[in-house]
Amino acid sequence: MAQSSARLLELIGKPVQDIDTPALVIDLDAMKRNLGRMADFAKKHQVRWRPHAKLHKSVLLAKMQIKAGAAGVCVQKTAEAEIMVAGGVHNVYLSNQVIAPEKLARVAALTQAVAPHGGQIAIAVDSAEGITRLAQAMTDARTSARIGAASAATVIDVFVEIDVGQGRCGVPPGEAAVALALEIRRHPALRFAGLQAYHGKAQHLRSALERRLATASALQAVDLTCQLLTAQGMTPGLVTGAGTGSFALEAASGLYGELQPGSFLFMDADYAQNERDPAQPLFEQALFVKTQVISLQASHAVCDAGHKSHAIDSGLPKVHAFDAKSGLDYFNGGDEHGILRSAEGSTRLPALGKMLWLIPGHCDPTVNLHDVMIGVSGGLRAGIVERLIKVDARGALT
């Protein structure tokens, strides 16, 4: 990692004040409360949860989630799956399309790797070509395994992805999904596990009513597809999907057996703008970028965190206020700078050298900019650095 490891290790046990800037910091107390609330929710609603590890990309946090009751993790990339498995996370669902034969060979190798641990690899598909290629990779892996019945019988769980409103991957709900399920059934190394149905756009609709309406439409699509599958004798074992913005609705539907939210663990400025649905647990902001004022001018201050420190795809970060108002607004200052101006009704700019905390606009790609998350216990004001959490799969793109 580019940051000096020695300098980072020296931080453990030190007060938060000593954290150099900019740095990605987790409020561990808040994170653990978020985790507990998610686990409680799943227990109460008798639904599996498989949090998305594309958020934190950390083996340690994946294991913490599994210990709290998660059924495993979702990932979005083959390389992420490899890193999770290598770290000892053996139930991994690649909730995405994989088409390259070289990557599918790696996926098939993972099914062999987790089998002795009683683990299971799952993957999503949305094309006949993808199924054919996956089956070929699984057959090749079984052949090259040649080491006994267990390996030769390894199967991969396959979810048919349907597009329930996201407009990205996934076949249309209905007959197209049935056709793919039938195709999966033709291959002995593939097990039709159910439906992948994630409505990404619904997550960020601001009003709870809009999210309810969008999710209701997704649920109809899922219901229809399940009925058609059942009519063909292929009732889906599981419908999996949902995100932090909507999962209480999918959970209540009776259709979804597994929830995939990731962001609930950290939260971000974008999710904070959602009107909370009464059915949804309350999650706290747990992820921050610590920054420092490096220039002070008459009209503004400049801090040392720009969009190489935090992603801005879902908007600029907010300045965290310990009290009601920070009095500061963050403006885009480029890759390495943030411009701070007094919010309306406030006239004070922070002093040169002043430490501030930013709430990133979007947690997932922000984490991906950092090698390490610095875990603080006891709060941001008077806490101490408890541990460093490596972003194991940072940059794991392939």
Added chain:
Amino acid sequence: MAQSSARLLELIGKPVQDIDTPALVIDLDAMKRNLGRMADFAKKHQVRWRPHAKLHKSVLLAKMQIKAGAAGVCVQKTAEAEIMVAGGVHNVYLSNQVIAPEKLARVAALTQAVAPHGGQIAIAVDSAEGITRLAQAMTDARTSARIGAASAATVIDVFVEIDVGQGRCGVPPGEAAVALALEIRRHPALRFAGLQAYHGKAQHLRSALERRLATASALQAVDLTCQLLTAQGMTPGLVTGAGTGSFALEAASGLYGELQPGSFLFMDADYAQNERDPAQPLFEQALFVKTQVISLQASHAVCDAGHKSHAIDSGLPKVHAFDAKSGLDYFNGGDEHGILRSAEGSTRLPALGKMLWLIPGHCDPTVNLHDVMIGVSGGLRAGIVERLIKVDARGALT
């Protein structure tokens, strides 16, 4: 690095077709032509150039630029400077504000580290407090060096940053800059080296005329400040600044002795939208994200590069067209996906598995997402992988 190093090393000598996706790829031939054009320009206009290494964050490319005639490199972060110096780049200008005493101690240590190599560290300041802290760090470093005249006499070059229109760091042009120069002169370990004057906003104005007007205003501010400094017997040794969008104008001014462009080496979709000024050399696109179609639906295709593969702060990537038109437009598909739709007048979507090349919206933060740049010679269509170029300072934020 998160990518499998072994898998990457195996690529060397292989055709571009073998590069797994998504991946950051440099067209080395185009990059070398860009480098040659910049070197020729500087020679012809008898101006120093010190390219900004915040673009590529690579020791290897920094050395290639110095070999081509660059006076050294600029960096934006103390950690970037450390990585450059550790890699053997001994003329480094930290063209940014540094306020934390711990960081200034590291900067002072770098002045000691490069001295035996005949190198020189420079830094920007925009506050009396910053100067006081820098002087203290330099004094401490000299004291702790205690190893002879050379180290004890080490100085750091200090540029006073003036705000010439960017509205970020820098004191106003004029008297405020003179006051800081006077302050610098009070400290024996600091050498007043001149002015840092970079007009970031001028770089991306679309018409050549707008850029000329904005730069003219910056030049007036520089000229005024130089005159005031001269009146105080402190004629600046050097005015340094300028970027890829405007440097021909600063070079022609007779005021700037050093140019800091970075992006010219790679270019990006944002700079490609600038109307080229006749005075500016022509640079080619040399940086690409290779991606692959992983899902094909009736209305769109989905590729495997989202904003964890390329920065979108300056807009979404463009689909590279080998011929006149690619016929494809890229739409935001989130962190790991891109949505491809047929451009107007075209009806064909690419096949599942099809490899495509994206031109990133903004090169600097795109590079910062990757551990490695894959250097290809012979072009993107039929070239081979010549070398891997490590992004040494990826994530070097502090």
